[in-house]
Amino acid sequence: MQDFGDAFGLAFGLVLNPSADLIEIVGLSLRVSLSACLLACLIGLPLGALLAITRFPGRGAALVVVNALMGLPPVVVGLLVYLALSRAGPLGFLGLLYTPTAMIVAQTILIAPIVAALSRQVLETLHDEYAEQFRSLCLTRWQIMQALLWDGRMALITVALAGFGRAVAEVGAVMIVGGNIDHLTRVMTTAIALETSKGELALALALGLVLMIIALGVNALVQGLRMRGAAQEVAHA
Amino acid sequence: MRDMTFPANKSAQQTAPALRMRDVRLSLGGRHVLDSLNLCIDTHGVTALMGPNGTGKTQALRLMHGLIRPTAGTVTWNDTPAEAKTSTQALVFQKPVLLRRSVAANIDFVLKARRGDRSRRDALLDHVGLLDKARQPARALSGGEAQRLALARALALDPQVLLLDEPTASLDPGSVLAIERIITQAAHQGVKVILVTHDVGQARRLADDVVFLHRGRVAEHSPAHQFFPRPQSAVARDFINGRIVV
Amino acid sequence: MKLTKLTLAALLATAPMYALADESIIVQSTTSTANSGLYDYLLPIFTEATDITVNVVAVGTGQAIKNAANCDGDVLLVHAKPAEEKFVADGGGTTRTDLMYNDFIIVGPADDPAGVAGMTDVEPAMATIAEQGALFASRGDDSGTHKKEVALWKAAGVDTASGSGDWYRETGSGMGATLNAGLGMGAYVMTDRATWINFGNKQDYQIAVQGDEAMFNQYGVIPVNPEKCPSVNVEAAQTFNDWLISDEGQEAIAAYMVDGQQLFFPNAPEQGS
Numbered sequence: 230m231q232d233f234g235d236a237f238g239l240a241f242g243l244v245l246n247p248s249a250d251l252i253e254i255v256g257l258s259l260r261v262s263l264s265a266c267l268l269a270c271l272i273g274l275p276l277g278a279l280l281a282i283t284r285f286p287g288r289g290a291a292l293v294v295v296n297a298l299m300g301l302p303p304v305v306v307g308l309l310v311y312l313a314l315s316r317a318g319p320l321g322f323l324g325l326l327y328t329p330t331a332m333i334v335a336q337t338i339l340i341a342p343i344v345a346a347l348s349r350q351v352l353e354t355l356h357d358e359y360a361e362q363f364r365s366l367c368l369t370r371w372q373i374m375q376a377l378l379w380d381g382r383m384a385l386i387t388v389a390l391a392g393f394g395r396a397v398a399e400v401g402a403v404m405i406v407g408g409n410i411d412h413l414t415r416v417m418t419t420a421i422a423l424e425t426s427k428g429e430l431a432l433a434l435a436l437g438l439v440l441m442i443i444a445l446g447v448n449a450l451v452q453g454l455r456m457r458g459a460a461q462e463v464a465h466a
Numbered sequence: 467m468r469d470m471t472f473p474a475n476k477s478a479q480q481t482a483p484a485l486r487m488r489d490v491r492l493s494l495g496g497r498h499v500l501d502s503l504n505l506c507i508d509t510h511g512v513t514a515l516m517g518p519n520g521t522g523k524t525q526a527l528r529l530m531h532g533l534i535r536p537t538a539g540t541v542t543w544n545d546t547p548a549e550a551k552t553s554t555q556a557l558v559f560q561k562p563v564l565l566r567r568s569v570a571a572n573i574d575f576v577l578k579a580r581r582g583d584r585s586r587r588d589a590l591l592d593h594v595g596l597l598d599k600a601r602q603p604a605r606a607l608s609g610g611e612a613q614r615l616a617l618a619r620a621l622a623l624d625p626q627v628l629l630l631d632e633p634t635a636s637l638d639p640g641s642v643l644a645i646e647r648i649i650t651q652a653a654h655q656g657v658k659v660i661l662v663t664h665d666v667g668q669a670r671r672l673a674d675d676v677v678f679l680h681r682g683r684v685a686e687h688s689p690a691h692q693f694f695p696r697p698q699s700a701v702a703r704d705f706i707n708g709r710i711v712v
Numbered sequence: 713m714k715l716t717k718l719t720l721a722a723l724l725a726t727a728p729m730y731a732l733a734d735e736s737i738i739v740q741s742t743t744s745t746a747n748s749g750l751y752d753y754l755l756p757i758f759t760e761a762t763d764i765t766v767n768v769v770a771v772g773t774g775q776a777i778k779n780a781a782n783c784d785g786d787v788l789l790v791h792a793k794p795a796e797e798k799f800v801a802d803g804g805g806t807t808r809t810d811l812m813y814n815d816f817i818i819v820g821p822a823d824d825p826a827g828v829a830g831m832t833d834v835e836p837a838m839a840t841i842a843e844q845g846a847l848f849a850s851r852g853d854d855s856g857t858h859k860k861e862v863a864l865w866k867a868a869g870v871d872t873a874s875g876s877g878d879w880y881r882e883t884g885s886g887m888g889a890t891l892n893a894g895l896g897m898g899a900y901v902m903t904d905r906a907t908w909i910n911f912g913n914k915q916d917y918q919i920a921v922q923g924d925e926a927m928f929n930q931y932g933v934i935p936v937n938p939e940k941c942p943s944v945n946v947e948a949a950q951t952f953n954d955w956l957i958s959d960e961g962q963e964a965i966a967a968y969m970v971d972g973q974q975l976f977f978p979n980a981p982e983q984g985s
């Protein structure tokens with residue numbers, strides 16, 4: 230197969246000399262998936278913290294459900310959001326179908342359970358360590374959640390990255406609710422699917438490599454910020 | 467380290483309530499940790515809680531603080547159940563649990579949580595000699611520094627009662643001296659101090675009265691000036707004289 | 713919380729970019745039409761003339777009709793005449809107009825295992841493929857192309873159900889994906905000519921069967937009915953519909969060439985002045 234060689238050559242060409250279209254597609258991918266990641270964190274982190282510190286009847290079942298939702302198939306999420314946002318659906322009056330907003334909604338639904346389930350695990354371990362001290366301080370549940378979320382921030386960044394990775398890599402949901410409309414809702418993954426269906430395999434693979442490079446860049450950026458944060462804490466000695 | 471630099475707290479100057487434990491039994495995992503424990507502790511001064519390992523001193527402290535409830539019997543402060551008095555007390559654990567933040571942020575956290583005066587933070591840190599380490603991560607402190615930070619955090623709560631679980635275990639002499647000074651000053655300001663300690667010398671230096679626990683019961687409770695020269699129980703006598711007591 | 717404010721600010725800042733431009737319509741169309749590159753050629757000309765932005769959602773014909781029936785589009789442009797007429801009869805669209813046609817072809821590997829290369833009559837060719845048990849990859853997705861293929865098998869007197877999973881392989885996916893799959897297993901594939909000419913992964917495949925009138929592929933254009941779907945951008949949709957069947961639109965369709973070949977043949981009825 231010479232597709233691999235072609236693809237790598239093409240990919241580096243695309244990265245070094247990106248076309249306006251490619252920049253638009255990459256920009257939309259990042260905007261949609263980062264927005265979804267932020268929203269999923271706003272929903273998932275408090276939920277994870279609440280599940281970590283509260284004991285209630287049915288908690289075991291709730292954890293099973295949240296953990297199972299981590300495996301939600303993107304196509305199913307896309308279909309549900311399509312049915313809700315379709316003009317014939319209950320939220321059709323919003324006119325959101327085939328917009329980036331619809332894509333953000335779908336991806337948020339997809340990754341909020343991931344953020345909730347993983348943060349629950351991280352924060353429960355932390356809470357085991359802090360619980361008795363917190364009870365001694367007579368903190369409210371809200372204060373405990375805030376303290377855990379802040380003290381667990383380093384581990385939670387990794388949780389957020391896991392969510393972002395899943396969002397930016399999925400194609401099933403954004404294809405259905407976004408429609409892969411050129412210059413409006415076309416993102417990296419739907420562009421890759423399109424080029425594959427056109428038989429432009431080398432170009433599709435090249436776009437895939439660009440996507441991986443972006444994911445790598447985001448991860449490296451976050452890792453850099455984390456290391457700077459850690460270094461600053463020590464430097465303030 | 468300066469003396470008495472943190473603002474005098476009003477609540478501590480009110481009379482701290484007296485502790486009463488009646489027929490307390492505590493079973494953990496089927497084992498009676500405490501049994502038929504009866505105790506009445508005065509409102510003033512420093513009380514040392516002593517006794518051999520595994521005799522239930524730490525659990526007694528948690529009962530007094532209202533963190534756990536007795537299996538049977540009652541623990542009250544001026545007839546109020548202990549679990550309703552937690553917020554007027556502070557407990558410093560043997561291994562201080564510090565937040566993953568700076569030294570200063572650990573104090574800020576409790577001042578904010580209790581809606582206390584945020585400007586007291588520096589005075590509190592100065593009081594325990596940690597002002598110059600305010601921006602350091604709390605988790606990077608030495609054992610003695612961590613204990614002092616935990617003490618400063620406890621004092622930030624304006625407690626009527628300060629409960630300390632072996633605050634100087636395995637610390638260097640300099641740290642022990644610093645911590646004992648902080649404890650003495652708190653007691654002088656009217657804070658009731660209850661201190662679990664293994665260190666007979668420390669109990670002699672700090673305590674006004676001594677409770678000696680043995681096998682989950684109070685073997686002896688007497689004023690320090692009686693306890694050390696003339697212990698009433700054989701186990702306390704052996705303990706003071708450095709013999710092994712089980 | 714600082715984080716919340718930041719998020720809101722970020723969302724608000726990007727919000728205006730998400731809104732569709734005022735004069736814009738959504739066309740529900742098929743993957744094969746989109747993959748042919750026709751829209752990339754045609755739409756800028758239309759937008760230039762009218763200032764209306766056209767957003768194309770490319771799915772299978774079955775899904776395109778369903779989406780339009782859900783009011784998720786302003787114009788339907790597909791190629792499955794009976795289904796289109798039913799859509800209009802059900803009140804989903806206002807009018808259906810013949811727009812253009814292209815033709816279907818059957819492509820196969822260079823070694824031509826069924827010996828059908830060069831045939832111009834599609835029915836005997838398909839019967840031969842079935843007799844020989846040569847592999848055939850079908851869309852199997854209820855799309856316009858699939859419906860056409862099913863009709864041709866029927867005319868050829870072949871029962872594909874008995875060969876399903878054996879020589880008759882239904883991929884259940886779009887034209888491009890089915891071509892990729894067919895090429896991967898060395899199967900014959902029926903495709904529209906436009907997709908094939910644009911297809912980038914031809915390998916050693918060649919056109920085996922072409923030229924039969926039975927393989928012509930008629931496209932129709934239907935504005936979605938505003939009485940059923942009040943959200944429709946009526947004027948812009950009608951403008952697009954009328955432009956496509958006007959002389960100007962028909963000439964533009966005829967002028968679209970790939971590799972020197974005309975892909976679509978306009979055949980809208982003459983418009984009265």
